[in-house]
Structure formats: structure tokens, C-alpha cells
Amino acid sequence: MSGNKAVAYVEPGVVEIETIDYPDLRLHDGPGVDPRNVGRDCRHGVIVKVLASNICGSDQHMVRGRTTAPAGLVLGHEITGEVVEKGPDVEYIHEGDIVSVPFNIACGRCRNCKERKTGICLNVNPVRPGSAYGYVDMGGWAGGQAEYVMVPYADFNLLRFRDADQAREKLLDLTMLSDIFPTGFHGCVSAGVGVGSTVYIAGAGPVGLAAAASAQLLGAAVVIVGDLNGERLAQARSFGCETVDLTRGAPEDQIEDIIGEPEVDAAVDAVGFEAKGHGKDAHEAPATVLNSLMSVARAGASLGIPGLYVTEDPGGIDSDAQSGSLKLRLGLGWAKSHSFTTGQCPVMKYHRELAMAILHDRVQIAKAVNAQIISLDEAPRGYEEFDKGASRKYVLDPHGALQRFKKAA
Known part of the structure; x- marks a missing residue:
């Protein structure tokens, strides 16, 4: 040929x-x-x-x-x-x-x-x-x-x-x-999802949805998916997930409405470096997801980060973002004894x-x-x-x- x-x-x-x-x-x-x-x-x-x-x-x-x-x-x-x-x-x-x-x-x-x-x-x-x-x-x-x-x-x-x-x-x-299926699954395994877990997954794109299905397969009690896109949230609900509409603001209050407390056992970042902030007219803010996961994950929890982060982003919002340097609340993660797993699945x-x-x-x-x-x-x-x-x-x-x-x- x-x-x-x-x-x-x-x-x-x-x-x-x-x-x-x-x-x-x-x-x-x-x-x-x-x-x-x-x-x-x-x-x-x-x-x-x-x-x-x-x-x-x-x-x-x-x-x-x-x-x-x-x-x-x-x-x-x-x-x-x-x-x-x-x-x-x-x-x-x-x-x-x-x-x-x-x-x-x-x-x-x-x-x-x-x-x-x-x-x-x-x-x-x-x-x-x-x-x-x-x-x-x-x-x-x-x-x-x-x-x-x-x-x-x-x-x-x-x-x-x-x-x-x-x-x-x-x-x-x-x-x-x-x-995407192994990647979503890896995010959940890295976050410690297991039988009876409460899980928050940031992002309802294909990897986030695959992570949600993976969390169910692993035995999670409640799988919550957050996104700014209403169509994608509807897709998450179609197979039994709870959802958080991030156009309404940060996820903590909505998570508390669902499970009775603002923190979950395991958290997964299925968004990556093109993340936007929370709210109806949110603009790009690349550290938003990582920082919000540290807020909603309980002390001692693990964060699975299958979302992509890069070392060079020509379209980054500032010089730090263009080199993959994000403004993380690492002190919060340290204080809550969080562990992080990143990289290719x-x-x-x-x-x-x-x-x-x-x-x-x-x-x-x-x-x-x-x-x-x-x-x-x-x-x-x-x-x-x-x-x-x-x-x-x-x-x-x-x-x-x-x-x-x-x-x-």
C-alpha cells in the first residue's frame, strides 16, 4: 500500500x-x-x-x-x-x-x-x-x-x-x-476510592465521566461530578451520579447538600491546566481545580490527578502559567495531610x-x-x-x- x-x-x-x-x-x-x-x-x-x-x-x-x-x-x-x-x-x-x-x-x-x-x-x-x-x-x-x-x-x-x-x-x-477508561480508573484508585466512599470528580468531560463510572465500579457509595457545562452534568446524571453546578460557585455547599457534609473521602481532577474558576462568568484560572479539591477532600485523603498539566503553555494567562507554574495552596494540602498522584496513567x-x-x-x-x-x-x-x-x-x-x-x- x-x-x-x-x-x-x-x-x-x-x-x-x-x-x-x-x-x-x-x-x-x-x-x-x-x-x-x-x-x-x-x-x-x-x-x-x-x-x-x-x-x-x-x-x-x-x-x-x-x-x-x-x-x-x-x-x-x-x-x-x-x-x-x-x-x-x-x-x-x-x-x-x-x-x-x-x-x-x-x-x-x-x-x-x-x-x-x-x-x-x-x-x-x-x-x-x-x-x-x-x-x-x-x-x-x-x-x-x-x-x-x-x-x-x-x-x-x-x-x-x-x-x-x-x-x-x-x-x-x-x-x-x-x-480514558484506565485513566479515569487510575484517578480513582490513586484517590483511594473504595466500597462506601464518597467521591468528588472535578470535570464532566470524557475522562471525568470515565472516572465516575470507575468510581461506581470500585464500589463508591456516592459519586459527585462537578462542571460548568450543563449538558455534561446531565450526562453524568444519566448513569446515577450526583452533580454540582459550578456556575453557582464553589462546590462545598452543594456537596454538603448531597451528603450532609462539605468534604468527601476521595477527590479526582479530570480537568487539568485549562481549568476555569467557579461562577457563571468564570475565566481561566489554572489552579482552581487543584485548590478546590484540597478544600473538599477530608483530612488524610488522597487526590488523583489524571487531568493533564504541561511544562509549556503558549496560551497561558500569565508567565507562570506559560511555564506550568501554578499558584497552589500547598499549605492547605500539607495541613490536611493530603497525598497527590499525578502523571500519565x-x-x-x-x-x-x-x-x-x-x-x-x-x-x-x-x-x-x-x-x-x-x-x-x-x-x-x-x-x-x-x-x-x-x-x-x-x-x-x-x-x-x-x-x-x-x-x-
């Missing part, structure tokens, strides 16, 4: 469908590729025919111009597909396998990978620990919002579904395994168990995040609507593998 349609970042607010080279088992030069990675041989890799690839809020940060992403970067780190070619060093993955691709790229050999910290692999990104497909400063691995993508270290990275037919039947749910730590929960109908994650299937060519519309606050998780369908779910709907 000679061509491969893909979604590329052009400039702030603009993505386009481009035809790029069909992938092979080598990392080539291109937008965002670190020179030290150019020519990297991937005999351990496979070529995946993309059956589903999702638009993520992290992608949206780049498309808004809030990172240093270069023009021409092929987007997409949420990938589920079929293996169509494998490298000579791949032993356990085979052509025809249906697989989930963790958004973390991990070698499986370094100290961090051996400690299950696959979000900060030491060998795949010359810039800093950790890598991902189609993302700024992550080494330059091509993204998966495309027809085909190369996946390195396949034996280690890929989650293979034993029953390919069953996987295709559950594909719309299983596509959430590459990122180590997807492989959770994805097999979460896949079993999906395959055995313990959770309907696609319904919780309001998955909407669109074609690859419709990706620019998906980005535009998502940027305007649509309460949908856009799932790209490059090869028509998801059409059965559209008919069912």
Missing part, C-alpha cells in the same frame, strides 16, 4: 485530513520527531489496521494551540485495531489479532517498565521519560487517528483479545481501554482487568461517556464540536468496523 489517510494538526483551531505514507517498521523523520529517534528500527513492532481511534481532550489542548505541537503532527493516541503485519522479532502477537493499544509507548525493558510504571518509560523518548502516539514532545511516534499505524514493542505493549469475534461485538466499549496496570469488566457486562463505558461514531473524514467536525463543549466522546471509524453500533442506535 502507498497511502494512509490521517488527521493532522495544521494550526490553532485547524485539523485536516492528509494522506501520509503507509507505515513500516521504522521511525522516520517528520513533524515532532526527535532527531535522536529518526531511523529507529522497530523489528519488535507491528502494523495495525485502525478499527477505532478516539478524539481525546489531550488532543484538543494541542489543537487549541495550548502546546508547542508542530504543524503537520499526526494526532491520535487512543487506538484499537487489527494486526496486519508483524516484525521479525514479534513472538506472541499474530496477524489477525484484535488488540488494544495503550497510549503509553513502553519498551518493557527499562527500570520503570519493570516496575509497571509504563507511563514513564526511559527508552522511547529522548526528551523526557514517557511517550505517546501523536503527541507533542513525546518522541515523534505517529498518531493513530489514521487508517494504519505502527506500534513498537508489540509483545509487551498490546492487549490481545482472545476471542476476536467477541472483541468486535464489544468494540465501541473496548476502544475506551487505550486511554500506566494503562497496562489496569487494562486487562477493565477489559474483563467490559466483556462480562460489568460496565457500559461507551454509554457512560456518550460515545459518538464518526468517519475519519468527519474528524475536523468532531474537534470543532468537542471544543464547543459537546458532551460526546468522538470515536473515529476509519474502516467501517463500528457501523453495526450506529445501526443499533
